[in-house]
Amino acid sequence: MALTWTKTRPRTEIETAFRLCRASLLMVFGLSFFLNLLALTVPLYLLQVYDHVLSSHSIDTLVMLTGIAVVALAVNAMLDGLRREMLSRIGIWLDDRIQASVLTAAVQAALRGEPGSAAQAWRDLNGLRTFFSGNACNALFDLPWTPIFVLAMILVHPLLGILGLVASLMLFGLALLNEAVTRKSVARASTAWSNSQHRFEALLRNVEAISAMGMLPGVARILHDEQSEAKQAQMSAGIRAASIQSFARFLRLLTQVTVMAFAAWLVIRHDISPAAIFASSILLGRSLGPVEGAIGTWKAVTTVRLGYARLQRLMTAAPPNGPGMWLPRPKGELSLEQVYYTPPGADSSALRRVTLDLKSGEVLGVVGPSGAGKSTLGRLIAGIITPSSGHVRLDGADMSVWMGAGGHGHFGYLPQDVELFGGSVRDNIARLQDSPSEDVIAAATLVGLHETIMRLPQGYDTDIGEGGSRLSGGQRQRLGLARAFFGDPRLVVLDEPNASLDQDGEDALRQAILEMRDRGATVVVIAQRLGIISISDKVLILENGAINAFGSRRDIAERIRSGRTAIKLKGPQVIDGRKRPVQDTKPDPSLAERTSGQMLSDETKRAAS
Numbered sequence: 001m002a003l004t005w006t007k008t009r010p011r012t013e014i015e016t017a018f019r020l021c022r023a024s025l026l027m028v029f030g031l032s033f034f035l036n037l038l039a040l041t042v043p044l045y046l047l048q049v050y051d052h053v054l055s056s057h058s059i060d061t062l063v064m065l066t067g068i069a070v071v072a073l074a075v076n077a078m079l080d081g082l083r084r085e086m087l088s089r090i091g092i093w094l095d096d097r098i099q100a101s102v103l104t105a106a107v108q109a110a111l112r113g114e115p116g117s118a119a120q121a122w123r124d125l126n127g128l129r130t131f132f133s134g135n136a137c138n139a140l141f142d143l144p145w146t147p148i149f150v151l152a153m154i155l156v157h158p159l160l161g162i163l164g165l166v167a168s169l170m171l172f173g174l175a176l177l178n179e180a181v182t183r184k185s186v187a188r189a190s191t192a193w194s195n196s197q198h199r200f201e202a203l204l205r206n207v208e209a210i211s212a213m214g215m216l217p218g219v220a221r222i223l224h225d226e227q228s229e230a231k232q233a234q235m236s237a238g239i240r241a242a243s244i245q246s247f248a249r250f251l252r253l254l255t256q257v258t259v260m261a262f263a264a265w266l267v268i269r270h271d272i273s274p275a276a277i278f279a280s281s282i283l284l285g286r287s288l289g290p291v292e293g294a295i296g297t298w299k300a301v302t303t304v305r306l307g308y309a310r311l312q313r314l315m316t317a318a319p320p321n322g323p324g325m326w327l328p329r330p331k332g333e334l335s336l337e338q339v340y341y342t343p344p345g346a347d348s349s350a351l352r353r354v355t356l357d358l359k360s361g362e363v364l365g366v367v368g369p370s371g372a373g374k375s376t377l378g379r380l381i382a383g384i385i386t387p388s389s390g391h392v393r394l395d396g397a398d399m400s401v402w403m404g405a406g407g408h409g410h411f412g413y414l415p416q417d418v419e420l421f422g423g424s425v426r427d428n429i430a431r432l433q434d435s436p437s438e439d440v441i442a443a444a445t446l447v448g449l450h451e452t453i454m455r456l457p458q459g460y461d462t463d464i465g466e467g468g469s470r471l472s473g474g475q476r477q478r479l480g481l482a483r484a485f486f487g488d489p490r491l492v493v494l495d496e497p498n499a500s501l502d503q504d505g506e507d508a509l510r511q512a513i514l515e516m517r518d519r520g521a522t523v524v525v526i527a528q529r530l531g532i533i534s535i536s537d538k539v540l541i542l543e544n545g546a547i548n549a550f551g552s553r554r555d556i557a558e559r560i561r562s563g564r565t566a567i568k569l570k571g572p573q574v575i576d577g578r579k580r581p582v583q584d585t586k587p588d589p590s591l592a593e594r595t596s597g598q599m600l601s602d603e604t605k606r607a608a609s
């Protein structure tokens with residue numbers, strides 16, 4: 001017998017969560033049956049009073065019937081409250097259950113270059129939770145039980161029941177029609193609103209440039225243009241839904257009049273009691289209400305369904321990695337083998353055929369012109385992105401293995417934009433984890449930040465504001481450095497760590513890197529300002545995404561000096577450490593063009609001082 005293997009997609013967390021709350025949803029469904037059954041109380045009471053009290057004039061019967069009706073209505077109200085609470089709890093439980101996975105999937109999406117989808121995921125999660133506590137969800141559970149009222153009408157008189165049934169079916173048809181004709185517009189409006197929201201958030205991050213350079217009218221125009229599509233789609237969906245809703249309302253009232261007319265005719269023929277006119281009118285209202293309401297609440301249902309589909313897509317693209325096996329602390333031997341990287345959606349590779357090795361305790365300086373691929377290389381080494389082909393290995397294991405095993409504590413990374421979080425200094429250094437104070441202070445001391453922090457109003461507990469807005473550029477960078485060095489990592493990637501540092505800061509950084517090297521950590525320093533490279537053991541020159549030169553610092557300095565590399569870096573004596581970065585050379589125009597030029601102008605400034 002031939003064995004065939006079919007590869008099934010693992011269930012996403014959102015699918016699992018919905019499966020797990022199936023039993024609770026079934027309970028709500030069952031509860032809704034009793035709720036709708038108890039909604040028969042008033043019409044039944046009406047019929048009973050007319051048939052048994054008015055004819056017998058029995059006060060006892062009236063009291064008894066009223067007592068039963070009051071109890072039934074009280075139970076009804078209790079069950080209604082219970083249903084609302086259950087649905088709210090299910091919404092909150094779902095949110096709790098999938099929040100971490102949504103966050104992971106959103107971060108993955110942002111890393112894939114889809115920040116809009118990432119931001120939308122958070123809103124969709126919120127939408128899912130609030131849907132369960134809203135009226136639309138309650139109405140949805142009433143919908144399947146409308147036949148109870150049609151059945152009750154049939155019991156009053158078959159003709160009235162048939163009328164109710166036909167009207168219910170017609171209204172249900174209208175609800176489906178409403179969904180069909182508005183679905184596309186609602187989806188288009190939802191996507192356009194989310195894009196516009198994302199654009200607005202992105203613009204808010206640049207308020208200083210907007211305010212200083214009078215860019216507000218331009219910003220307003222961009223937002224207006226982005227929103228116009230959303231508004232059009234929303235209007236088109238709104239107009240169609242409004243026409244259908246108006247027709248549905250007319251149909252309901254028409255049916256109500258027709259049913260009452262027929263009931264009156266049946267009373268005249270002595271087929272039913274006069275109370276049946278009112279009872280059937282109430283029953284008809286109860287049977288048509290949820291169906292008509294569905295037309296109004298369909299937009300909420302469509303929106304939450306679209307949100308579910310988006311979350312499902314995002315989670316399928318970022319399947320959760322189960323907690324990998326614990327791995328011992330790495331030695332820090334780094335190797336890149338034939339690494340290529342093409343950014344998502346880009347036509348050409350940002351990195352090509354990068355192969356290099358670093359022993360533990362070595363410092364690598366990465367230099368090269370702007371756009372050469374230095375930051376991309378840093379992100380690959382830090383395990384943030386994965387190579388399109390080739391391997392980045394630490395101690396022989398792929399970076400994804402370390403990340404899967406929760407090995408983030410072994411790594412430190414300082415991004416080019418420092419990326420701090422609103423919260424205390426302590427939280428930021430400790431990577432938002434509960435860690436011993438000594439470790440936090442050790443990291444701050446290592447980068448020479450401890451004294452500065454102690455001078456802040458609440459020391460390590462000072463709130464630095466969103467993105468570290470209450471700190472200076474240099475303080476932010478040093479805080480980012482302390483975070484990168486926190487926990488004594490084995491591999492540290494620093495992307496332009498000295499870009500905002502003054503001379504003292506740069507000296508402290510140099511000392512910190514040397515200290516980390518002495519502890520056996522492997523450090524990769526990306527730099528535009530070459531001064532920091534003078535402490536590296538090896539130097540990599542990147543140009544146009546490929547290796548221009550790689551070797552020991554002295555070897556590279558020698559090659560530059562003798563003109564054996566195609567790239568002409570100014571000041572090999574800075575690289576080989578024979579000269580401190582403070583030097584009196586004039587900037588080399590060829591390098592100034594190829595790099596941002598900042599390195600040389602800074603060094604020249606220092607030379608002048």
Ligand SMILES: Nc1ncnc2c1ncn2[C@@H]1O[C@H](COP(=O)(O)OP(=O)(O)OP(=O)(O)O)[C@@H](O)[C@H]1O
Binds near residue numbers: 346369372377528
């Ligand atoms: N997400 C992306 N999508 C498209 N292209 C990208 C993306 N990220 C990087 N690139 C491209 O890859 C190349 C390398 O970028 P990278 O940021 O690594 O350069 P760099 O050497 O760090 O430059 P700089 O010194 O100016 O920071 C650039 O041409 C850039 O346009």
